[in-house]
Amino acid sequence: MSAVKNDMINVLSQQEIDAIEAEIEHLPDRKSAAIDALKIVQKYRGWVSDDSLRATAKLLEMSDEELDGIATFYSLIYRHPVGEKVVMYCDSVSCWIMGGNKVRDRLKEKLQIEPGQTTEDGKYTLLPVTCLGDCDHAPAMMVGDDLHHDLTPESLDKIFEEDA
Amino acid sequence: METPLTKNMRADKSPVALSDYMSTGGYAAVTKTIGKSSPAEVLQVVKDSNLRGRGGAGFPAGMKWSFVPMNEDDPGHKYLVANADEMEPGTFKDRLIMEQDPHQLIEGMILAAYTIQADVGYIFIRAEYHYAIRELKKAISACHDKGFLGKNILDSGYNLDIHVHVSAGRYICGEETALLNSLEGKRAHPRAKPPFPQVSGLWGRPTIVNNVESLACVSHIVNNGADWFKSLGIGEDSGTKLFGISGRVKKPGTWELPMGTPIRELVEVHAGGMQDGYKLRGFLPGGASTDFLTEAHLDLPMDYDVIMKAGSRMGTGQMIILDDKTCPVAMVENVVSFFARESCGFCTPCREGLPWVEKVLHAIEVGEGVPEDLQILERQGRFIGAVGNTHCALAPGAIEPLTSALKYFREDFEQHIRDKKCSYQ
Amino acid sequence: MPTIIVDGISYQVDANDNLLEALLGLGLDLPYFCWHPSMGSIGSCRQCAVIQYQDEDDQQGRLVMSCMTPVTEGAILSIDAEPAAEFRSAVIENLMINHPHDCPVCEEGGECHLQDMTVMAGHSMRHYKGLKTTHRNQYLGPLLNHEMNRCIACYRCVRYYQDYAGGTDLAVFGSRGRVYFGRHEDGVLQSEFAGNLVEVCPTGVFTDKPLSERYTRKWDLQSAPAVCTGCSMGCNISVAERYGELRRIHNRYNSEVNGYFLCDRGRFGGGFVNHEDRIRRCGVRNASGVYDPVSKQQMLEKVSALISAAGSKVVAIGSPRASLESNHLLGKLVGRENFYSGLSGREQSIINAIYAIQQTGGARIPTLREVEAADAVLILGEDVTNTSARLALSLRQTVRNRSKEMANQIQIPLWHDAAVRKLAQDEKSPLVLVTASEDRLEDVSCLTHRAGPDDTARIGYAIANIIDNRYSRPADLTDNEQTLAASIASILKNAEKPLIISGSGSLNLAVVEAAANVAWALKGENKDSGLIYCVPECNSLGVTMLHDGNSNNLDDLLSGSDDIDVAIVLENDLYRRAGSTAINSWLGKVKNLVVIDQLDNPTASVATLVLPAASFAETEGTLVNYEGRAQRSFAAFLPQGDIQGSWQWLLDIADQVGTQKFGSIRQFDQVTEDIAAQNAALSGVTKAAPDASYRSGAGQKIARMTHRASGRTAMVADVTMYEPQQPVDNTSALAFTMEGANLIKPGEVPSSLTPYIWSPGWNSNQAIIKFQAETGGALTDSDPGVRLIATASPVADLHTRHTTIPAITRHQGGSLQLVPGYHLFGSEELSAYSKAIAELTPRGYFAVHPDVAGQLGVADHDGLETQINGANVQLEVVVSESVARQCVVYSYGIDATGELVHEKRGTFKKAESWESSRPSNLIMSDR
Numbered sequence A: 001m002s003a004v005k006n007d008m009i010n011v012l013s014q015q016e017i018d019a020i021e022a023e024i025e026h027l028p029d030r031k032s033a034a035i036d037a038l039k040i041v042q043k044y045r046g047w048v049s050d051d052s053l054r055a056t057a058k059l060l061e062m063s064d065e066e067l068d069g070i071a072t073f074y075s076l077i078y079r080h081p082v083g084e085k086v087v088m089y090c091d092s093v094s095c096w097i098m099g100g101n102k103v104r105d106r107l108k109e110k111l112q113i114e115p116g117q118t119t120e121d122g123k124y125t126l127l128p129v130t131c132l133g134d135c136d137h138a139p140a141m142m143v144g145d146d147l148h149h150d151l152t153p154e155s156l157d158k159i160f161e162e163d164a
Numbered sequence B: 001m002e003t004p005l006t007k008n009m010r011a012d013k014s015p016v017a018l019s020d021y022m023s024t025g026g027y028a029a030v031t032k033t034i035g036k037s038s039p040a041e042v043l044q045v046v047k048d049s050n051l052r053g054r055g056g057a058g059f060p061a062g063m064k065w066s067f068v069p070m071n072e073d074d075p076g077h078k079y080l081v082a083n084a085d086e087m088e089p090g091t092f093k094d095r096l097i098m099e100q101d102p103h104q105l106i107e108g109m110i111l112a113a114y115t116i117q118a119d120v121g122y123i124f125i126r127a128e129y130h131y132a133i134r135e136l137k138k139a140i141s142a143c144h145d146k147g148f149l150g151k152n153i154l155d156s157g158y159n160l161d162i163h164v165h166v167s168a169g170r171y172i173c174g175e176e177t178a179l180l181n182s183l184e185g186k187r188a189h190p191r192a193k194p195p196f197p198q199v200s201g202l203w204g205r206p207t208i209v210n211n212v213e214s215l216a217c218v219s220h221i222v223n224n225g226a227d228w229f230k231s232l233g234i235g236e237d238s239g240t241k242l243f244g245i246s247g248r249v250k251k252p253g254t255w256e257l258p259m260g261t262p263i264r265e266l267v268e269v270h271a272g273g274m275q276d277g278y279k280l281r282g283f284l285p286g287g288a289s290t291d292f293l294t295e296a297h298l299d300l301p302m303d304y305d306v307i308m309k310a311g312s313r314m315g316t317g318q319m320i321i322l323d324d325k326t327c328p329v330a331m332v333e334n335v336v337s338f339f340a341r342e343s344c345g346f347c348t349p350c351r352e353g354l355p356w357v358e359k360v361l362h363a364i365e366v367g368e369g370v371p372e373d374l375q376i377l378e379r380q381g382r383f384i385g386a387v388g389n390t391h392c393a394l395a396p397g398a399i400e401p402l403t404s405a406l407k408y409f410r411e412d413f414e415q416h417i418r419d420k421k422c423s424y425q
Numbered sequence C: 001m002p003t004i005i006v007d008g009i010s011y012q013v014d015a016n017d018n019l020l021e022a023l024l025g026l027g028l029d030l031p032y033f034c035w036h037p038s039m040g041s042i043g044s045c046r047q048c049a050v051i052q053y054q055d056e057d058d059q060q061g062r063l064v065m066s067c068m069t070p071v072t073e074g075a076i077l078s079i080d081a082e083p084a085a086e087f088r089s090a091v092i093e094n095l096m097i098n099h100p101h102d103c104p105v106c107e108e109g110g111e112c113h114l115q116d117m118t119v120m121a122g123h124s125m126r127h128y129k130g131l132k133t134t135h136r137n138q139y140l141g142p143l144l145n146h147e148m149n150r151c152i153a154c155y156r157c158v159r160y161y162q163d164y165a166g167g168t169d170l171a172v173f174g175s176r177g178r179v180y181f182g183r184h185e186d187g188v189l190q191s192e193f194a195g196n197l198v199e200v201c202p203t204g205v206f207t208d209k210p211l212s213e214r215y216t217r218k219w220d221l222q223s224a225p226a227v228c229t230g231c232s233m234g235c236n237i238s239v240a241e242r243y244g245e246l247r248r249i250h251n252r253y254n255s256e257v258n259g260y261f262l263c264d265r266g267r268f269g270g271g272f273v274n275h276e277d278r279i280r281r282c283g284v285r286n287a288s289g290v291y292d293p294v295s296k297q298q299m300l301e302k303v304s305a306l307i308s309a310a311g312s313k314v315v316a317i318g319s320p321r322a323s324l325e326s327n328h329l330l331g332k333l334v335g336r337e338n339f340y341s342g343l344s345g346r347e348q349s350i351i352n353a354i355y356a357i358q359q360t361g362g363a364r365i366p367t368l369r370e371v372e373a374a375d376a377v378l379i380l381g382e383d384v385t386n387t388s389a390r391l392a393l394s395l396r397q398t399v400r401n402r403s404k405e406m407a408n409q410i411q412i413p414l415w416h417d418a419a420v421r422k423l424a425q426d427e428k429s430p431l432v433l434v435t436a437s438e439d440r441l442e443d444v445s446c447l448t449h450r451a452g453p454d455d456t457a458r459i460g461y462a463i464a465n466i467i468d469n470r471y472s473r474p475a476d477l478t479d480n481e482q483t484l485a486a487s488i489a490s491i492l493k494n495a496e497k498p499l500i501i502s503g504s505g506s507l508n509l510a511v512v513e514a515a516a517n518v519a520w521a522l523k524g525e526n527k528d529s530g531l532i533y534c535v536p537e538c539n540s541l542g543v544t545m546l547h548d549g550n551s552n553n554l555d556d557l558l559s560g561s562d563d564i565d566v567a568i569v570l571e572n573d574l575y576r577r578a579g580s581t582a583i584n585s586w587l588g589k590v591k592n593l594v595v596i597d598q599l600d601n602p603t604a605s606v607a608t609l610v611l612p613a614a615s616f617a618e619t620e621g622t623l624v625n626y627e628g629r630a631q632r633s634f635a636a637f638l639p640q641g642d643i644q645g646s647w648q649w650l651l652d653i654a655d656q657v658g659t660q661k662f663g664s665i666r667q668f669d670q671v672t673e674d675i676a677a678q679n680a681a682l683s684g685v686t687k688a689a690p691d692a693s694y695r696s697g698a699g700q701k702i703a704r705m706t707h708r709a710s711g712r713t714a715m716v717a718d719v720t721m722y723e724p725q726q727p728v729d730n731t732s733a734l735a736f737t738m739e740g741a742n743l744i745k746p747g748e749v750p751s752s753l754t755p756y757i758w759s760p761g762w763n764s765n766q767a768i769i770k771f772q773a774e775t776g777g778a779l780t781d782s783d784p785g786v787r788l789i790a791t792a793s794p795v796a797d798l799h800t801r802h803t804t805i806p807a808i809t810r811h812q813g814g815s816l817q818l819v820p821g822y823h824l825f826g827s828e829e830l831s832a833y834s835k836a837i838a839e840l841t842p843r844g845y846f847a848v849h850p851d852v853a854g855q856l857g858v859a860d861h862d863g864l865e866t867q868i869n870g871a872n873v874q875l876e877v878v879v880s881e882s883v884a885r886q887c888v889v890y891s892y893g894i895d896a897t898g899e900l901v902h903e904k905r906g907t908f909k910k911a912e913s914w915e916s917s918r919p920s921n922l923i924m925s926d927r
């Protein structure tokens, strides 16, 4: 194997490698840990860059193509940089009925970005998300790991104030 | 009225800890079964109870389990998977169990795994359910401490580990075979059946996938017997069910009610009726991938076969209400665009067909539709609609709201095209 | 055989088929995309839908995907039923919403499966009004174009590339309507079999890049059935020409040999035919070393004068890359005693041994199809992927037999591809590799052992001895060798159809002999053992079988002391086969060197007279592949200038000389007949293909041009308004016209000679279905070629045959074992001239284990040098863990390595003045 590829593993931190190895432990083969590994890398870095993808592929003994094929399938693996927090507004039907579009528009206005973009200060990335299972409190959204519901354009302001 | 699934849940929604769970009879089923009854005996009770899958398809759980080869001399793994992906729009029930009474799921899983002699269990859970993930992990570790999980459970010689697998997104992962591919760390394309997972599932080994709610029923069935479970239902089907309603009702929510509860009772009593100023025009009875029903169906009981006969599906039993101030065309557009986005991209009708439908619906909604568009929608409906036309059930489900809307709300479509605008705004 | 009813008619079909292959096998038309006869079904495109009825009373039926539905007794089906037809038409309409309307500029146009299926499924009016999805295309290397917009997401490419061919650098990305098939980033596709994507992709996403430089539509190509000259596998190819240039090579189906697939050397290696160094005129070397062109007649007179001069001593050197016919005539011209096979002594002794072993009947020689049925494989000292690539592709299927067994156990039909793969996960039938350096099959092997050739032979001997102790045992086996041999022996003994593969690749006789012992010992245990030897060139075995295996070899000639008046060299660059010192000193004794060859190679450039020889694309010839299968190759076009087939040159020379030796032989067929008459071993060779008198059922020759050739009159319209007369072919059963037997009419059996695949409604190569007796089976007209080595009943006492066991390889006084390392791209002489292949050829190297590098004091990018037979060879060092210790692996056939092929050992030291020119990240397996 070439030296270049070996160096790639150094892209990953020891913590990341240990965490990935721990996942591999209870799986029948290394490749099966692909999604777990991508999520671990993402946990530490916010997103999965080409370099970290290649390093992870090397660690899992699979090709860059095989791993990238998996990475690009899943909506919660980010192959582009995202902000410190991802704002995920539910755009599914119950929230939509309950005024989800207004929430989305208010978010766009507040953050000054379109869905898929990141605020200039790098704080937030705005993304639509599949039904958050909070339909009795629609509309709902998540800011980072926190769920917010019964949203109104006004209640949004408060959430972002508190988050600031 | 008994509510076994929710009886322990608290008003403040705080999770039921292991000790509290045990103090109300929790793990009694495990204690009396593991190593004491044979897997075949547990299987029989579950079969007799006629527990039907709560994940959407309503397949009898006992029958599913009975397809697992019980080959004494096959040393390989078998797997039990709890499907906690819950991404069907309008569905918010499994979350309740996992966040507020997670041990019900774990206990059900131990019993189910024992029945098929699985030695590894996975809970496949969507990543957004942070609280549930935390509670489940706590519950699992508490069970290890108590000896309900791990090696040699309760000195029976039976081993079982349960892992929580946090998904990386995408609705298709909820489809059981796509879920298995995802658990294997692959792209979540569904698999063709046969072979069924019961025979060749996770890593090619026998595997059972059940919905969280289905599994949560198991300990109660084992504790109280098949007849008790059957008697809970007031219609044709057994048990209670977590029914829910979202949309413009006064009190949207999820409630545990007998199978066969009339729809009208759900809407008018439990959900408190429509919000003031809104009238009910229709509803999707079991999540976004079921056909519309209308006022005319309000007196039907929520039973699998009844709803099926009415032209829809019970699905997850979680209803989405269409009111008279919401545009049915726009609602269908929202639903179809959701499914087009969530298509795995494997088979043609879904990958190519749904985006086309989405574009046509959008054109109609913004007043750019032409009369021919209705024919396109109907043709595409036939193309995508029937089970068997596509590789998995995503696409047929995706198109059900559209085909039924064309039946019940055709005038709305025509009006959009005629007036070149949506009159709901 | 179950009976099924399709639209009211009963048919008998194979119970193991799925409905789609059964229906296609019946000759019925049903569109499909994702299914492939050798890759099975996955049910993604949904194009193959039919209606299945439960019973006679069922009027409604149920839509099923025929490719995912097993054949069942009494099944009632309809292809024509309205709902099925409507559904299929909707599938294609939906597939077409994003497909560009670029057929006029698309290189798939006219032979596009998507076009065919669009017509077949009955979609003609577009209703979709939206924009089309667009993608960015990737650079995939010099062999393939990538045009993602044309993708219909049938998943065939990734299934072929990853699942079938074992490649890892092509995948599907994204999801939903945005799936993307390509690489993680731009770059050269790494699989040796990537070129098959051209034929696997049902539309124009992956197309042939060398063809696109000088593009011609299928219908304007003039083609002939030919045999690949890239290695000894003998893959059947279809060679296509336009304007006197070879434009492309496609797979030509032969169920026993290459099936549906070629390797990239075969597909892209023909570029040498168009090379600027092609010898096109007769040349006479003048005093300043330049060649003066002379006319053909002048050349014939000169050659004849030289040969006829009283008392002149004339010798001839034949060639393992020239046809039987050319070699035979050369021998006839100068007499057997003056004919030298053209193989080096080292090579010839190994191939003689191989041929002798094959004749014992001690083990079967499996065809490539039979290879796929083996249940355990041992490879001794042969880098199959790089010497005989198509065999490696078969072996990648062989290892799947374990998964098929598992599937059978739980009744998963074998065509249910995804299910079989899921079930088996990584379970594979055993494949054991004992080779000197990194091997591309390691990913599918259960056990890989690294050893130099002598040690490889020792392990082979030890295995045979463990299986049957009457076979010789290496005296001083180490514990390691003993354990290894025991575990390999037990793997082989557990199999029913073990397959042993070896060959001349390691240039080591003992390896070859040891391999035979293993196969024979297994046969003695009642195993149905197979034994395959890879030999170096397309006709190595043929030229060996000529003169019934008694030809002299090149070394016999070079080591002689006689002065020679005329030496005729046939299609052979001697500098690849012997050290330059030896050749040059021999040339000092040769007054006139006559070279008949295609390219201006080092030998041709020192010749007195040069005669331009036709390439495989321009003339006919018979080649004998690794299994002793004689196959005839035909000219796709007549060469320009003075070029003609070597056999024709030799006939003309004989004519000019006026020798009586040739009797009445004037025609190609007569040469073949003469070979059969003169060589017992080759007596069957006339059956390799029909002779020139063959006519199809309708009394016609086989047309090389397509029935739709549009440009015969337009081709030269810038020069003349007259349509030039087409040449007449008196040599073969083919004609240089568009009139002839090639348009397949229902009920007509298409000839196996048909140079291209085309059938009504089926313009793409998928039309092959119409040429097969059953889907994926033999051609209706039977597969071409004839096997010459009969599987005789085994000769007794085989265990006494091979007993010469080499000693353990040690680092002897600074000398290291020299081991050839092969490259699909670059190691073979002619294909290396192909532009696309040259781009992928690595630079010459000496590869060593880190330990050896340490001893020699060298690192990557340094140079190593060795003195061999008076020559100093310097090459760059590649340090790799995967090279056996005590060995130096050199890039066979690349740069100055011709100097090395003679030697078993060499003494190396650091080349002090070496300047690296290698890109820093090149690894040995990089191409």
Ligand SMILES: Cc1cc2nc3c(=O)[nH]c(=O)nc-3n(C[C@H](O)[C@H](O)[C@H](O)COP(=O)(O)O)c2cc1C
Binding pocket: B052, B053, B054, B055, B056, B057, B058, B059, B061, B083, B084, B085, B086, B087, B088, B171, B172, B173, B174, B175, B176, B177, B209, B210, B211, B212, B214, B215, B392, B393, B394
């Ligand atoms: C597209 C699609 C998405 C699905 N999503 C879920 C899901 O999120 N949760 C679930 O339990 N079942 C889901 N299902 C149903 C599962 O495939 C499967 O039938 C179910 O998990 C079996 O459990 P049960 O028999 O207990 O209902 C989905 C099915 C389809 C076709």
Ligand code: SF4
Binding pocket: B172, B190, B342, B343, B344, B345, B346, B347, B348, B350, B351, B390, B391, B392, B393, B394, B395, B396
């Ligand atoms: S219907 Fe087809 S493309 Fe859609 S999710 Fe299922 S398999 Fe994938």
Ligand code: FES
Binding pocket: C020, C031, C032, C033, C034, C035, C041, C042, C043, C044, C045, C046, C047, C048, C049, C065, C066, C067, C068
């Ligand atoms: S060929 Fe049958 S689904 Fe593609």
